[in-house]
Amino acid sequence: MSAFAIRTATPADGPGIGRIDRETWSPLSAVTPEPEPPYGPYFDAGHRPEDVLVAVGPGGIRGYVRLVRPTPLAANAHVLQINGFAVVDEARGRGLGRALLRAAADEARRRGVRRLTLRVLGHNAPARALYEAEGYAVEGVLPGEFFLRGEYVDDVLMGKAL
Incomplete structure (x- = not known):
């Protein structure tokens, strides 16, 4: 993983x-x-460079994570939501996704945030396992929230305290 640098997007x-x-x-x-x-x-x-962290390595940007406020309400200004997260196929399995999630948590703490949340599809077992390994817990499930390719899929809400 050392061949990658994580920084704020431009x-x-x-x-x-x-x-x-x-x-x-x-x-x-x-x-x-x-x-x-x-x-x-x-x-x-709705998609500002300062809300995105990118992982740069050989070949350019290899992954990113985007942090946004879930609502404009002052009452939950202490929360950020991961609303975009991806790593290119050839960089998977090298710890890059984990490093991006940790960098997102560090950035959230730097901003004074107390909680990070995210939404993940119920059938996305690899992503759910990564999030759980990084301390995110299931905080709610919206059963059958999406109808995708002929089947109903749960929307799983996850979060963690910082």
């Missing part, structure tokens, strides 16, 4: 992050349709 990273989103799209993790050209920009008003 506007110039948008095309690389968008490419990763397209390359890693999978029915195991996505509720949106498979991306098709023409592809829009990754960064916009």
Whole structure:
């Protein structure tokens, strides 16, 4: 894993992050349709570079994690949500996903956040195992929340205290 550096994204990273989103799209993790050209920009008003950490290594950006406020309410300003997380296939199994999750927790602490949350599809066992290994616990399940490819899939809410 030492061949990777994790840093805050810059506007110039948008095309690389968008490419990763397209390359890693999978029915195991996505509720949106498979991306098709023409592809829009990754960064916009709802996707800001300062909310994204990227892992850079040989070949450029190899993974990213995005942290957002789950609501604009002051009452939960102490919470951030992981709302985008991907690692290119050739970098998987090398600890990069784990390093990105740990960097996200460090960044959240730096911002004064007390909790990190995320949502994961119930059938995505590899992602759920990684999150659990990093201290996230299931805090709720929305049964059959999504109808994907002919079957109902649970939306699993996970979180951890910082």
